[in-house]
Amino acid sequence: MADKKGKRAKSKSKHRISKKYEKYKVEGDKIIRNREFCQKCGPGVFLGERKLEGKTVYYCGTCFSTIEKKE
Numbered sequence: 004m005a006d007k008k009g010k011r012a013k014s015k016s017k018h019r020i021s022k023k024y025e026k027y028k029v030e031g032d033k034i035i036r037n038r039e040f041c042q043k044c045g046p047g048v049f050l051g052e053r054k055l056e057g058k059t060v061y062y063c064g065t066c067f068s069t070i071e072k073k074e
C-alpha cells in the first residue's frame with residue numbers, strides 16, 4: 004500500500020490579486036456592477052468616474068476616452 008502524501012506545492016505569488024472583484028456586488032443570485040464597462044475596450048475594462056466641468060464622466064484608463072454619464 005502506498006502512502007497518500009498530499010503533495011501540494013504552495014505557490015507564493017508575488018503579484019497582487021486584481022481588485023476587480025471589488026467592483027462587483029453580489030446580491031442573492033444577481034451581480035450588480037458598480038462600474039460601467041468601456042464600450043471601446045469591451046467588457047472587463049472598467050471605467051473610472053471623474054468630475055469634469057461640473058459633469059460626471061466615465062474615464063477609461065486603457066483607451067483614454069471619456070464618456071458622459073447618462074442619468
Ligand SMILES: [Zn+2]
Binds near residue numbers: 043045063064
Ligand atoms: Zn477604453
